[in-house]
Amino acid sequence: MKRGRTWLAAIPPYLWLALFFALPFLLVAKLSLSDTALAIPPYAPRLDWSRGVAGVMAFVRGLDLEAYARLPQDRIYVSAYASSLRIAALATAVLLVLGYPIAYGMSRFGPAARQALVMAVILPFWTSFLIRIYAWIAILKPAGLLNSLLAQVGLPPLQLLNSEAGVIIGLVYAYLPFMVLPLYAVLEKQDESLLEAAQDLGATRAGAFWQVTFPLSLRGVAAGALLCFIPMVGEFVIPDLLGGSETLMLGRTVWTEFFANRDWPAASAVAIVLLATLLAPILLFQRQQAKVLR
Amino acid sequence: MRRPSTFNRVSVAAGLAFLYAPIVLLVVYSFNASRLVTVWGGFSTRWYAALLRDQQMLDAIWVTLRVGVISATLATVLGTLAAVALVRGGRFRGRTAFSGMVYAPLVMPEVILGLSLLLLFVSLGLPRGFWTVTLSHATVTLCYATVVVQARLASFDGALEEAAQDLGCSPAGAFLRVTLPNIAPAIAAAWMLAFTLSLDDLVIASFTSGPGATTLPMRLYSQVRLGVNPEINAVSTLLIGLVTLGVLAAYLVQRRRADRA
Numbered sequence: 167m168k169r170g171r172t173w174l175a176a177i178p179p180y181l182w183l184a185l186f187f188a189l190p191f192l193l194v195a196k197l198s199l200s201d202t203a204l205a206i207p208p209y210a211p212r213l214d215w216s217r218g219v220a221g222v223m224a225f226v227r228g229l230d231l232e233a234y235a236r237l238p239q240d241r242i243y244v245s246a247y248a249s250s251l252r253i254a255a256l257a258t259a260v261l262l263v264l265g266y267p268i269a270y271g272m273s274r275f276g277p278a279a280r281q282a283l284v285m286a287v288i289l290p291f292w293t294s295f296l297i298r299i300y301a302w303i304a305i306l307k308p309a310g311l312l313n314s315l316l317a318q319v320g321l322p323p324l325q326l327l328n329s330e331a332g333v334i335i336g337l338v339y340a341y342l343p344f345m346v347l348p349l350y351a352v353l354e355k356q357d358e359s360l361l362e363a364a365q366d367l368g369a370t371r372a373g374a375f376w377q378v379t380f381p382l383s384l385r386g387v388a389a390g391a392l393l394c395f396i397p398m399v400g401e402f403v404i405p406d407l408l409g410g411s412e413t414l415m416l417g418r419t420v421w422t423e424f425f426a427n428r429d430w431p432a433a434s435a436v437a438i439v440l441l442a443t444l445l446a447p448i449l450l451f452q453r454q455q456a457k458v459l460r
Numbered sequence: 461m462r463r464p465s466t467f468n469r470v471s472v473a474a475g476l477a478f479l480y481a482p483i484v485l486l487v488v489y490s491f492n493a494s495r496l497v498t499v500w501g502g503f504s505t506r507w508y509a510a511l512l513r514d515q516q517m518l519d520a521i522w523v524t525l526r527v528g529v530i531s532a533t534l535a536t537v538l539g540t541l542a543a544v545a546l547v548r549g550g551r552f553r554g555r556t557a558f559s560g561m562v563y564a565p566l567v568m569p570e571v572i573l574g575l576s577l578l579l580l581f582v583s584l585g586l587p588r589g590f591w592t593v594t595l596s597h598a599t600v601t602l603c604y605a606t607v608v609v610q611a612r613l614a615s616f617d618g619a620l621e622e623a624a625q626d627l628g629c630s631p632a633g634a635f636l637r638v639t640l641p642n643i644a645p646a647i648a649a650a651w652m653l654a655f656t657l658s659l660d661d662l663v664i665a666s667f668t669s670g671p672g673a674t675t676l677p678m679r680l681y682s683q684v685r686l687g688v689n690p691e692i693n694a695v696s697t698l699l700i701g702l703v704t705l706g707v708l709a710a711y712l713v714q715r716r717r718a719d720r721a
Contacts, residue, residue: 172631173552176545179538179602180554183561186599190576197579207582268475271468283472285711290479292703294660296677297696300684301482304489309496311485342479393567400569402663407684420571424667434579437572444569452563 198434199229209430233435243436246414251443253330253405253415254398257337258391261345264338265390269349270379273356280354284347291343299336299407306332306408328410336404341397345390352386353379385454392451396444416440483700490693507694517695520679523590524659527675531597532654538598539605539650540643544635546606547613565603573600574667581668588670596668597661601654608653612646613639645714652710656703 200209237243272283290298305311306327313323326332356379364374402417409415416436423433464472490508494501511517542562549555565573577596581588616639624634640647662677669675676695683692 173545173549173555175541176549176552176555176558179542179545179562179606180558182538182599182602183558186577186580186595187561187565190580193579193583194572194576264475267467267471271464271470271472271475274464274468275472283476286476287479289704289707290483292656292707293483293700294677294696294703296660296662296680296684297486297692297699298482300680300692300696301486303684303687304485305482339478339482342475346475396567397569400571402569402571403681417569417571420575421663424575430579433575437575440569441572444567448564448567451567452560455563 194434194437196229197431198233198438199231200431201230201232202429202431207430208428233431234439236432237435237439242414243419246416246419246436247439247443249330249414250399250416250440253333253337253413254395254401257334257341257398258395260334260338261341261394262387262391265342265345265349266387268342269346269353269386272346272350273353284350287343287346287350295340296403298340299404302332302336302339302408303327306335327408328413330409330413332408332410333405333413333415336408337398337401340404341394344393348389348393349383349386352383352389356382389451389454392447392454396447396451399444400440486693487697487700490690490697492690492693495690507690508698510691511694511698514691516674517676517679517691520674520676521695523673524676527590527594527597527665527673528655528658531594531601531658532651534594534598535602535605535654536647536651539602539654540609540647542602542606543609543613546610548618562603562606565600566607570661570663571667574664577664578667588668588673590673592668592670593665593673593675596664597654597658600661600664601657604657605650605654608650609643609646612643616642645717648713649710652706656706659699659703 197209202209268287272280272287275283303310307313308323308325308327310327312326316323326335360378360382361374364378365371369377399415400417400420401415402421405413405415405418406421409418417440420433420436420440423429423436491503491505492499492501493504493506542558545552546555546559546562574596577592577599578588581592586592620642621634621638624638625631629637660677661675662681665675665678666681669678676699680692680695683689
């Protein structure tokens with residue numbers, strides 16, 4: 167194929183991303199090494215170009231790991247870190263268990279129905295995330311819909327709003343399409359004759375599923391799990407609206423440090439720790455994406 | 461032969477019910493005369509009337525729409541260029557770094573994106589407001605736009621473009637006359653996706669916005685924190701209606717194109 171100078175098209179988006187994506191990251195890293203200060207913006211040192219080399223030297227000497235050193239000493243950060251990973255892992259597991267039968271069921275329908283079902287799964291994603299989570303407040307709150315339903319069948323009320331269970335329900339709800347679609351994409355392409363062959367060779371239906379269908383769908387499982395787990399670790403809106411004050415997650419910690427405590431270096435240090443934690447899963451996900459798109 | 465079993469049907473139906481029930485409830489209760497979610501007080505449009513008198517909410521809607529249109533347009537132009545470079549550009553220098561930057565924001569936690577963009581604007585000395593939110597949204601949604609256009613471009617046969625060139629078209633002319641019309645549905649879909657994501661974003665807007673540029677999600681968030689409020693149900697219903705119409709229109713347009721092809 168004639169390629170010519172097509173790569174020139176990369177220049178505008180390249181420059182844009184370098185300025186608005188890569189450079190800001192360096193700034194977060196730099197700020198995480200700075201100290202909190204009573205100034206606007208609230209950190210020190212600030213790079214003073216007008217003083218030339220001396221200014222740069224003074225700036226570099228002012229950097230230290232203090233913001234990081236504070237993190238492991240503060241119980242709040244440690245527990246936020248642990249519970250972010252725990253809640254995201256738990257929600258990913260629930261999503262797999264719920265999402266797999268849905269994706270598998272979808273892949274069993276005829277072509278026209280399959281297309282409509284994919285549309286139906288995508289459609290909620292187009293409605294506002296904030297609004298969908300807000301809807302759950304009305305369902306989960308103490309005098310909400312779920313508890314009035316439970317009362318009608320004579321069951322005791324559940325305390326789900328402002329709890330970890332509430333956060334997991336919200337995460338599962340919001341991320342379900344992100345689990346179902348990658349699973350479906352793999353299951354839909356699977357060759358039906360493999361399953362028939364397994365059954366001809368004496369496998370039961372369940373046996374054929376576990377020995378043929380499931381192992382062949384592991385790529386979808388990995389894609390779905392990563393696509394859900396990574397953003398869930400840093401999720402802010404769901405733990406903030408559905409979780410209690412004791413449900414700490416890293417995304418929420420960054421937000422609180424920044425907006426409530428105005429401790430920008432601490433917020434940056436937490437953000438860097440969050441990013442470092444997610445780096446391995448993100449790279450894994452990117453390698454997978456690159457393989458699929460090529 | 462594929463045939464859905466009862467178990468398959470039940471899992472799909474239950475999954476869809478789970479996805480749609482909260483949305484349906486929200487729409488239904490936006491017409492509830494009572495303030496309480498558990499009490500049905502009769503059909504009423506009083507919350508919509510209240511919404512029309514809420515100047516702050518209307519201002520926020522206006523800001524959000526302007527941010528959405530401008531940022532989605534920027535993101536679609538840049539995203540289409542990025543997709544063309546990634547699919548047709550061959551192995552140019554810096555491709556790995558470029559594709560890394562394109563895909564990373566897709567999975568990056570929003571708080572990190574918001575914080576880093578804010579720090580950029582602070583060090584550039586840009587006052588925070590309408591334009592900083594718009595630029596931030598363009599940056600994040602450009603990645604989604606790229607993926608959408610890229611998928612379509614990858615499945616489009618490059619030989620058609622070559623044929624146009626053999627028949628005397630310039631490379632740019634072949635792209636504009638052959639490729640662009642073919643990937644136009646994907647470009648429209650990319651714009652819609654970018655617009656929707658911008659309309660929806662709370663976290664990045666909260667970090668990068670300033671006085672006078674409160675977006676609708678920011679306004680909704682501050683109201684939601686105070687508790688359930690039927691006026692929010694009304695705004696939500698309007699938003700859901702708008703998005704549903706948009707998606708349906710996009711679907712119909714694509715179907716008509718597919719029928720003609």
